[in-house]
Amino acid sequence: MAxxxxxxxxxxxxxxxxxxxxxxxxxxxxxxxFDDSRKTFVSSVKNVAAQSH
Incomplete structure (x- = not known):
């Protein structure tokens, strides 16, 4: 078991x-x-398009 x-x-x-x-x-x-209330930003590939748990 893990x-x-x-x-x-x-x-x-x-x-x-x-x-x-x-x-x-x-x-x-x-x-x-997608939300217009947030601005465009730069991030690491590791943190993009990911959901926590």
Missing amino acids: GKGNTAKLHHYVPQAYLRGFANDKGRISVVP
Whole structure:
């Protein structure tokens, strides 16, 4: 049985390999939120298109 330490924290609903194709040479990507109340920002591929637990 898997222990609690083996549970993934982030689950990507868009694969990171796909996102890397849009990233710059430092692995960062521009994020455009669907919500107009938030501004466009730059983030690491590891933190984009992912949901916690």
